[in-house]
Amino acid sequence: MRIEAVLHRCLAAAVAVLALAAPPARAELLINPAGWRFPNIVTSAKEAIQVSDRTPLIPGKETMTKGYRRANGTFFMTYEIEGKIFGVEIDEDGKPPFDYSIMDTDGDGKFETKIPHVKDNKDRAYVPQWVIDNYFRLHPEVTPGASGHAAPPALKSPAPEAAAPAARGPGKRPPVPLPPRDRPNP
Numbered sequence: 001m002r003i004e005a006v007l008h009r010c011l012a013a014a015v016a017v018l019a020l021a022a023p024p025a026r027a028e029l030l031i032n033p034a035g036w037r038f039p040n041i042v043t044s045a046k047e048a049i050q051v052s053d054r055t056p057l058i059p060g061k062e063t064m065t066k067g068y069r070r071a072n073g074t075f076f077m078t079y080e081i082e083g084k085i086f087g088v089e090i091d092e093d094g095k096p097p098f099d100y101s102i103m104d105t106d107g108d109g110k111f112e113t114k115i116p117h118v119k120d121n122k123d124r125a126y127v128p129q130w131v132i133d134n135y136f137r138l139h140p141e142v143t144p145g146a147s148g149h150a151a152p153p154a155l156k157s158p159a160p161e162a163a164a165p166a167a168r169g170p171g172k173r174p175p176v177p178l179p180p181r182d183r184p185n186p
Helices: 002-021 129-138 164-168
Strands: 045-052 063-069 075-081 084-091 100-103 113-116
Touching: 075 129, 084 129
Parallel strands: none
Antiparallel strands: 045 063, 063 075, 075 084, 084 100, 100 113
């Protein structure tokens, strides 16, 4: 009987050590194939607009973040890249922290994934692959680098104009080149 008691204590100690060594709990992802209800942007007051860097795969600050408040006090933030909204964080009581996020993970326009925000969870909204693919389709001059990080386009100097002064005529100045832009102005 004494050996069983020792084994029982050893087993209990091993379970306790494993529980302490376990990674933090992750939130449960809720899937609704029909999509979770998207907040009405039109009837909400816009409170904030900012740009941020949400993925290392696209150079620079690529994500437009817009904050809105509904008449009932609910605050929500949309996340978009190149006009494609892929995520929304929602705070129903209007006070931090956010209660949950909804995401369009596949680009079909339905926000089918809901991520409840619970204390110490590591799951948060992320930039889905379809948004990254869309960015690179719109910007073929930017390519993903070998490390998985995007490589910005190389700036090329304009070709020398050997015969251009004669073609322009006497006294006419060459056109002033515009500086390169990171992306087109929407």
